[in-house]
Amino acid sequence: MQNDVLLDVRDLHITLDFDGEDIPVVQGIDFKLxxxxxxxxVGESGCGKSLTSQALLRLLPRELRISSGQINxxxxxxxxxxDLASMPAECKAIRNIxxxxxxxxxxxxxxxxxxxxxxGNQIGEVIRLHLKATKAEARALSIDLLDxxxxxxxxxxxxxxxxxxxxxMRQRGMIAKALACNPxxxxxxxxxxxxxxxxxxxxxxxxRRLKADDGMSMIFITHDxxxxxxxxxxxxxxxxxxxxxxxxxxxxxxNPQHPYTVRLLSAIPRLGDLSSRxxxxxxxxxxxxxFERPPGCAFHPRCDSFKxxxxxxxxxxxxxxxxxxxxxxxLYQTAGEEVAS
Amino acid sequence: xxxxxxxxxIKVDFPIGKAGFFGRKTAYVRAVDGVSFExxxxxxxxxVGESGSGKTTLxxxxxxxxxxxxxQIVYEHNDTSVDIMGLDRNGLRAMWxxxxxIFQDPYSSLNPxxxxxxxxxxxxxxxxxxxxxALNDRVVDMAQRCGLNVAHLSRFPHAFSGxxxxxxxxxxxxxxxxxxxxxxxAVxxxxxxxxxxxxxxxTDLxxxxxxxxxxxxxxxxxxxxxxxxxxxMYLGQIVEIATTEKLYYTPKHPYTExxxxxxxxxxxxxxxxxxxxxxxxPSPTNPPDGCRFxxxxxxxxxxxxxxxxxxxxxxxxxxxxxxxAGELTLKGAxxxxxxxxxxxRAS
Numbered sequence: 001m002q003n004d005v006l007l008d009v010r011d012l013h014i015t016l017d018f019d020g021e022d023i024p025v026v027q028g029i030d031f032k033l034x035x036x037x038x039x040x041x042v043g044e045s046g047c048g049k050s051l052t053s054q055a056l057l058r059l060l061p062r063e064l065r066i067s068s069g070q071i072n073x074x075x076x077x078x079x080x081x082x083d084l085a086s087m088p089a090e091c092k093a094i095r096n097i098x099x100x101x102x103x104x105x106x107x108x109x110x111x112x113x114x115x116x117x118x119x120g121n122q123i124g125e126v127i128r129l130h131l132k133a134t135k136a137e138a139r140a141l142s143i144d145l146l147d148x149x150x151x152x153x154x155x156x157x158x159x160x161x162x163x164x165x166x167x168x169m170r171q172r173g174m175i176a177k178a179l180a181c182n183p184x185x186x187x188x189x190x191x192x193x194x195x196x197x198x199x200x201x202x203x204x205x206x207x208r209r210l211k212a213d214d215g216m217s218m219i220f221i222t223h224d225x226x227x228x229x230x231x232x233x234x235x236x237x238x239x240x241x242x243x244x245x246x247x248x249x250x251x252x253x254x255n256p257q258h259p260y261t262v263r264l265l266s267a268i269p270r271l272g273d274l275s276s277r278x279x280x281x282x283x284x285x286x287x288x289x290x291f292e293r294p295p296g297c298a299f300h301p302r303c304d305s306f307k308x309x310x311x312x313x314x315x316x317x318x319x320x321x322x323x324x325x326x327x328x329x330x331l332y333q334t335a336g337e338e339v340a341s
Numbered sequence: 342x343x344x345x346x347x348x349x350x351i352k353v354d355f356p357i358g359k360a361g362f363f364g365r366k367t368a369y370v371r372a373v374d375g376v377s378f379e380x381x382x383x384x385x386x387x388x389v390g391e392s393g394s395g396k397t398t399l400x401x402x403x404x405x406x407x408x409x410x411x412x413q414i415v416y417e418h419n420d421t422s423v424d425i426m427g428l429d430r431n432g433l434r435a436m437w438x439x440x441x442x443i444f445q446d447p448y449s450s451l452n453p454x455x456x457x458x459x460x461x462x463x464x465x466x467x468x469x470x471x472x473x474x475a476l477n478d479r480v481v482d483m484a485q486r487c488g489l490n491v492a493h494l495s496r497f498p499h500a501f502s503g504x505x506x507x508x509x510x511x512x513x514x515x516x517x518x519x520x521x522x523x524x525x526x527a528v529x530x531x532x533x534x535x536x537x538x539x540x541x542x543x544t545d546l547x548x549x550x551x552x553x554x555x556x557x558x559x560x561x562x563x564x565x566x567x568x569x570x571x572x573x574m575y576l577g578q579i580v581e582i583a584t585t586e587k588l589y590y591t592p593k594h595p596y597t598e599x600x601x602x603x604x605x606x607x608x609x610x611x612x613x614x615x616x617x618x619x620x621x622x623p624s625p626t627n628p629p630d631g632c633r634f635x636x637x638x639x640x641x642x643x644x645x646x647x648x649x650x651x652x653x654x655x656x657x658x659x660x661x662x663x664x665x666a667g668e669l670t671l672k673g674a675x676x677x678x679x680x681x682x683x684x685x686r687a688s
Contacts, residue, residue, distance in 0.1 A: 044532035152620075166621055167392075196391035197561060201603035201615035223533065226562070226605035230613050249609045267537035268607050269566035271674045274586055280566065282537035286502045 005074065006185055006217050007033040007056070007102075012069035012085070014051055014060065014241075016290065023290055025064065026052055027241040027315075033185065035076075036215040038207075040228045040249070043238035044264075046287050049221045052238075053187050056219070057098050058089040075101060076184045100130045103178035107190035109170035113162040119146070119173050120158030126180040145176040149206055168199035175206060186210070189221045204231055225268050229253055237261045240287065240298035242315065247325035257327045259303045297329070305331055342381040344417055345521060345553050346403070349377045351412030353395070353402050357626065370626045372398040373409070374577040377652070382417075382520075385547065385554040387568030387585070389561060389600070393625065395577040400523045400557045404440050405433055416440070416521075438468060441514040445526035447506030451498040451513075457484070458494040461512045468517065479516060486549070487512040488542060504535035508542065515546065523555045528563055540567055561604050561674075565589055570658075573597050576625055576633045579652060583659040590673040593661040595638045598671040606675060616672060632664065640665055 014026035026048040033039050041049040054060050056071055071084040075097075087094050106112050113122055123145060124138035133141065139158065146154035149172040162170060171191060178186060188207070192200040208231060210216040220231060228235060229249060236246045237258065245258040256262045266281035285302045288294060294301050300311040310330050319332040353373040372395045380386050388396045401407035403414060405425055414425035418439060428436060444450040451460055462480045465471040471479055481491055487508045498506055507527065514522060524543065528536045540563065546552060558564050564571055565585055572582040573596065581594040592598050595616075603615040618637045623629055629636050635645040644664050652662040663669075 044534060169621070196559065197603045198391065198599050198615070198618050200605070201613065202617060204605070204613070205615070205617070224605070225533065225607040229607045229609045229611075230605040232609075253607070253609050264533060265607070267534050269537075269540070269562040270608075271562060271565055271589060271604060271606055272608070274565055274589065280537040280541055282541055283534035284538075286504050286535055287532070 004035045005032050006035055006076065007074075007219075008070070008072040009052075009056070010070040010072070012052065012055065012071065013067045014048065014055055014064055015067045017063045017065070018291075022067070024067075024293075025241055025290060026055070028069070029236075029238070029241075029243045031236050031243065031246065033217055033219060035184070035217055036211065037233045038211055038218045038220055038231055039234045039236065040220045040222060040232035041236050041238060042222060042225065042228055044223055044287055046240070046290070047238040048241040049223075049238050050189055053104070053189050053219060053221050056084065056187060057102055057104055058084060058087070058094050059098075059104075060089075073097065073102065073185075096130075099126055099178075099183070100181045101183050102185040102187065103181070103183040104187040104189065105171075105174045105178045105191050107193050109167060109174050109194070110162075112174055113170065115162055118159050118161055119165065123158075123173070123177045123180055126177055130181045141180070142176070145179055146173070148179070149173075149176045150202065151176070167195060168202060171195060171199075171203055172206065175203075179210075184217060186216055186218045187221070188218055190223070191220075192227060193222070193224065200227070207231060225253075225265065237264070240293060242298065242328065244297075244299065244329070245325075245327045247321075251322075251325050255325075257321060257325070257332060258329050259305050259331070260299045263302075305329075342383060344379055345382040346380040346417070347413075347415045348379070348403060349413040349415075350375050351377070351399070351402055351414065352410045353398050353407065354410045368626070371628075372577055372625060373402060374628075376412075376574075376577075376579050378572060378579060378582060380521075380553055380555060382553055383547075383551060384569045385556050385567055387564040387571035388555060388557045388574065389559065389564050389571060390574030391559065391622065393576075393622070394574040395625070396557050396574050397525055399574070400442075400525050400555060403555065404437070404442060404523060406442065418520075438517045439519050440521045440523070441517070441519040442523045442525060443507075443510055443514050443527045445529050447503055447510050447530070450510055451506060453498055456495050456497055457489070457501075457509055460498065460509060461494075461516055464513065464517050470517070480512075483512045483516050486546065487515070488538075502535075503531055504538060507531065507535075507539050511539075511542065511546070515550065515552075518550065520551070521553045521555070523557065525557045526559070527556075529558060529560060536563065543567065561589075561600060565674075573600065576623065576628050578633060578662065579660075580634065580662045581660065582652070587656075587659050590675075592671050592673055593655060593659065593666045593669070594634075594663050595640050595669065595671065596634050598673075601674040602672050604674050611675065632662075640669055 009031050011028045013028055016023040016025050043049050055066055066085050069085055072081050073084055074081045120142045123142040127133050127138040127141050143154045143158050146157050151157045151172055192203050232249045235249050235252045236243045239260050245261045256265055263283045283302050296312040296314050297316055300306045316328045316330045316333055319327050321327055352375055354369040354371050357368050357370050390396045402409040416423045416425050458480055462476050465476055489508055528539050556568055568585050570584050571588045572579050575596050581597045589601055592601055599616045599618050605613055620637050623636055631647050632645040632650055635641045650662045650664045652660050654660050655666055
């Protein structure tokens with residue numbers, strides 16, 4: 001593994017056990033997360049982005065499992081690399097990584113806290129479990145963490161219950177809890193989706209500071225391309241369980257190549273040119289259900305560049321457009337072969 | 342353009358807490374507090390604001406789907422002014438043929454036991470406006486206008502995706518040929534590509550059927566795209582109304598500035614520089630004295646704490662409720678980062 005790569009996911013497959021039948025949900029995705037970088041996994045609902053993030057920490061629901069692939073994580077302290085995919089989901093080693101080295105924040109700040117314990121107790125629990133700190137130390141550290149995420153009067157907030165917090169404060173509390181053990185990777189699953197736009201801006205600012213000041217590496221799961229543009233370094237676009245295009249954020253937004261990425265980017269309302277409004281490009285049809293996955297490239301029934309006999313036959317192999325820009329589409333496959341011959 | 346709807350000083354109170362021993366209510370929260378606005382025929386008025394600002398309550402109160410506590414609603418119909426607040430139950434039901442609503446969640450707004458044909462046709466049957474082949478013809482016509490296939494009509498809602506369900510909900514709302522539609526977060530629950538389809542559909546139908554929309558949403562980019570004018574709500578009051586361009590590019594209220602500067606533009610070279618609001622939004626049960634925004638406003642002065650500013654017209658068509666509306670120079674959407682080039686960002 002390269003030195004600055006913390007997470008290296010290779011050919012990850014996730015399947016759903018549906019009455020004894022294996023339904024593929026995530027079909028062989030590869031990505032790397034480098035130290036200090038923010039990687040955004042982007043896609044519409046049902047593309048498998050959230051399941052991928054849950055699989056990284058082995059938090060998949062019972063009916064889903066990792067059927068093959070590797071999740072190589074390099075512990076920055078010991079420099080040893082472990083394959084999280086090969087471990088049992090409930091072993092001691094994974095518990096040590098979960099929350100300690102890789103932490104996660106979720107979309108629903110309302111349901112992610114226990115209603116019956118104070119915010120301080122819940123953050124302190126993480127600290128005491130992983131860092132073997134005393135109650136007093138845990139409390140002091142909790143106050144520091146709440147302060148760091150911008151909660152006013154943290155010494156008072158630490159003894160408050162979740163119902164006393166607003167949605168934005170709860171999401172900050174979640175981030176504080178995730179940061180408790182100073183993890184090297186933060187996985188954020190739609191962390192701002194349920195929030196108002198002004199609160200979203202504050203949460204994004206906290207995450208941006210974490211990256212700038214602490215060098216935090218993040219995997220950011222979202223469907224909001226505006227948020228992606230503002231926070232991510234690298235972007236992986238997912239469609240029906242596969243990554244179809246991957247590259248640096250500037251490259252993907254300025255120079256998208258996969259027909260799905262191109263259409264997705266033109267379907268978002270933008271503020272830059274309000275005079276041209278009311279003529280959004282859309283993608284025809286909708287995402288098929290998991291049980292009706294189209295053969296070959298799953299996007300082909302909605303694609304304008306569909307080539308019969310090719311796109312509906314096999315999934316296009318990876319085309320390396322540049323050292324940093326990858327796409328899975330036959331449009332570029334043929335071009336690549338011509339250049340090669 | 343002629344006026345379709347005029348709303349004056351509308352207020353909506355909700356009782357909170359337990360009813361007393363004799364059923365007396367103990368306290369009220371004023372969800373909508375003295376809102377006035379007009380909608381012209383054929384336009385789309387956007388209504389934005391954060392959760393809890395009262396925008397959904399206002400949308401419902403305008404139709405009297407939720408009974409306002411006080412205020413006037415005048416609706417122009419067939420060259421006569423109808424006083425909506427003065428109508429009895431039957432009169433109101435008759436007016437509802439012309440005023441309809443589309444809801445956010447297409448999963449809970451459609452009856453799972455009815456076929457799509459029955460869902461779309463039910464308003465016609467309930468109003469005894471069509472039956473037999475005439476009913477079927479109208480259902481088929483409206484379904485096709487909304488992008489549904491005739492073969493879909495005999496299926497049940499569970500067989501459809503969110504986008505298709507929203508098309509069914511739109512067809513049902515439009516089957517009576519109404520003039521005025523309240524779209525309450527109609528595209529908020531949909532994926533990007535589907536949201537674009539539904540926004541385009543609403544725009545096409547507006548032109549074809551000469552519809553007027555009140556478009557309630559929290560997604561500011563979608564609102565900018567869909568609306569001619571936009572009203573901003575904060576704690577139950579409208580703080581600013583203007584044409585979309587004016588409101589987004591040259592806002593006059595500090596709260597609008599905070600909203601606009603916080604929109605994440607889908608362009609990595611436009612780095613967002615939001616105006617952060619300090620403090621928490623006050624509870625609507627106990628709003629601050631004076632201007633309701635004064636506790637979080639960075640331009641606050643003594644007068645803001647003492648008296649509540651009225652919604653006044655500065656420039657033509659640009660209404661603001663701020664004591665300092667004329668003096669402040671505020672940031673609009675996209676003003677941030679305009680000077681930051683792609684090169685500096687990439688490095």
